[in-house]
Amino acid sequence: MMYNQFLSEISTIRCEESDLSFLKGNPFHFRCGIYLICTQGRGVVSTGVQQYELDEQTELIFLTGALMELLSSSADFKVTMLVFPNEVFLKAMLPIDTPYFNYTHEHPCYRHTADERSQKTWREVKLWMEMAQMLFGGQPRQFREQLEYNFLQSLLMWLFNTIQEKLALVNQYSRKQMLCHRFMQLVRECSMKQHQVAFYAGELCITPRYLHQITVEYLGGKTPKQLIDEQLVAEIKVLLNKPELSVTEIAEQLSFADQSYLTRFFKKSTGMSPKEFRQRRNV
Numbered sequence: 001m002m003y004n005q006f007l008s009e010i011s012t013i014r015c016e017e018s019d020l021s022f023l024k025g026n027p028f029h030f031r032c033g034i035y036l037i038c039t040q041g042r043g044v045v046s047t048g049v050q051q052y053e054l055d056e057q058t059e060l061i062f063l064t065g066a067l068m069e070l071l072s073s074s075a076d077f078k079v080t081m082l083v084f085p086n087e088v089f090l091k092a093m094l095p096i097d098t099p100y101f102n103y104t105h106e107h108p109c110y111r112h113t114a115d116e117r118s119q120k121t122w123r124e125v126k127l128w129m130e131m132a133q134m135l136f137g138g139q140p141r142q143f144r145e146q147l148e149y150n151f152l153q154s155l156l157m158w159l160f161n162t163i164q165e166k167l168a169l170v171n172q173y174s175r176k177q178m179l180c181h182r183f184m185q186l187v188r189e190c191s192m193k194q195h196q197v198a199f200y201a202g203e204l205c206i207t208p209r210y211l212h213q214i215t216v217e218y219l220g221g222k223t224p225k226q227l228i229d230e231q232l233v234a235e236i237k238v239l240l241n242k243p244e245l246s247v248t249e250i251a252e253q254l255s256f257a258d259q260s261y262l263t264r265f266f267k268k269s270t271g272m273s274p275k276e277f278r279q280r281r282n283v
Contacts, residue, residue, distance in 0.1 A: 010030070013083065013135055013151070014083050015093075015133045015136045017079070018038075018080075019078055020070045020077070027046070028083070033061075035082045037060075038057070038058040040077070042074050043072065047062075047068060047069075047188055047254060048069050048231040049228075055111070055237070059112075060108055063089060063101065065086070066188060080126075089152065091149055096157060128155055131180045174237055179204055179211075180219060181225075182245075183204060183224070187227055191231040193231075193255050194228075195255065197225050208224070212224055235254060239254070
């Protein structure tokens with residue numbers, strides 16, 4: 001998998017094996033769907049505010065895109081990664097029920113268990129990815145558009161049918177834990193535009209005080225504002241890696257009042273100004 005391929009606009013489905021090294025120290029916001037499975041080794045992937053430990057038999061899925069950065073990995077770390085354009089996803093999802101999408105949004109990472117049912121599902125997952133590599137890993141084929149639509153819709157329908165075995169784990173969560181999952185999902189999706197705790201509490205139909213209580217209890221003692229700011233810092237880093245964007249343009253994209261406010265926020269969070277961060281990246 002070439003670095004430049006995945007940092008360009010995703011216009012077709014692609015599936016390749018990778019060690020994700022092109023994301024090491026280089027956070028990138030994918031504007032497309034991502035489905036990857038870890039086939040060997042271990043790695044830690046960050047989405048800004050959340051980290052996911054990936055080892056063999058782990059799935060990670062973001063149906064409408066996500067910020068991703070590889071924080072660490074073993075020498076033998078390997079994934080099979082499928083990326084698909086949002087237009088194909090929107091067309092493929094039409095006949096599929098919403099519970100699947102709610103589940104994947106709130107629980108994007110799943111590690112297969114040792115029981116036979118889960119092991120059977122894992123073997124089938126690998127077959128799906130092998131088929132994706134066969135269809136979309138090489139040169140363009142005839143009927144590419146129809147192949148992409150048919151494959152992705154069939155894969156999503158099949159994944160929908162695996163939810164029951166995964167829900168057994170989800171049903172063990174308390175209401176507070178479920179709210180945490182939903183909060184983190186909202187932060188991933190909305191932090192570029194929404195920086196205040198009140199917005200997220202309102203979306204969850206709870207008070208800011210109650211949201212504070214549950215994040216401190218279940219998310220390592222961190223407050224909602226700390227978590228929102230962590231995601232926002234990651235989004236700023238992604239945009240600072242694009243030299244064609246000025247700090248003023250980045251401030252506008254991320255709904256800061258002006259570039260000076262963004263600069264103060266970023267320096268307080270990282271100890272570096274945006275300019276210093278860019279210079280450090282170019283060393």
